[in-house]
Amino acid sequence: MAFIKTHSAQSISEDERKQPRNCENLEAELDNPNPTTRRWAARDLVDCPKASVALVSHLEQEEDVSVREVILTSLTTLGDEVAVAGLVNCLSSEGVALRNEAIEAMKQLPDEVAPIMRKLLADANPDVRIFAVNILESLRHPDVEAWLIEVIENDPHLNVCATAVDLLGEVGSFAAKEPLLRLKARYFEEPYIQFAADLALKIINED
């Protein structure tokens, strides 16, 4: 087993540098049948300023988790408009793993994601709005509380509001108090909203 591992490691290293590392070749290697080659290509494409298009178009079809992780890391590092738009598209994907990976990647891009957050929170698909709230969880941005309050005041979908209330329990201040009380009144027959809003209010009052 040890021999195989050593041999494999050598192959990776040799494979990696066999081809000239120009951007065009690297993009082509994203279609290589060998996941190791794809992984190296995805990693090295981070140095190609226009690589987001190729990385994004490859992301949804990539089945190897380790390659996908590297693609997402490169997209996060590139962080340009195309990269962010590609990550946003993943939020509508049927693949749970890809969606979650995209959410985690977007949490790392507060400055790039912030300008489109309002649009995400207004998406026609309630699932996308829920994922947008999930992104807010770790998005260190001064508007997070204001966005969450806007959600619980205006969003017509119960689960979007429920997800926002969970987070307001963590980041909410006195400003969230009245909106939480209004939400409780709006969903007076929903036990979860009553529970989560009461919990958030308790935490806010303690602070």
Add this chain to the structure above:
Amino acid sequence: MKRILIVDDAATVRMYHRNILETAGYAVEEAVNGIEALEKSLQQSFDLFVVDINMPKLDGYGFLRELRSQDVAQAPAIMVSTEAESNDHIRAYAAGANVYMVKPVKPDQLLINVKLLIGEACL
């Protein structure tokens, strides 16, 4: 006392489910993702799992598929998700769930399903 493992990355949801289940007399353990749930379920015995779908590291499908492939006593599972408009319920059953519920669950509905799956009630 019957033992239930709640698997959810949202702390408020875990507290809500725990509150319902403990009030009804069940012993409750928690896990924050599929990896932690798998570790706990391979080390301890549970009578039921209440599992969220969307979780980081290992989602609910992955957890159930992995659990069902293990040579251990298999407890029934309720899968819960916020996504009412997707095909999640089909994938939940394919992964090994016994019941699929849309969040937020109502306490009485959760308890009916729990009792049915644990064998404390009949249709």
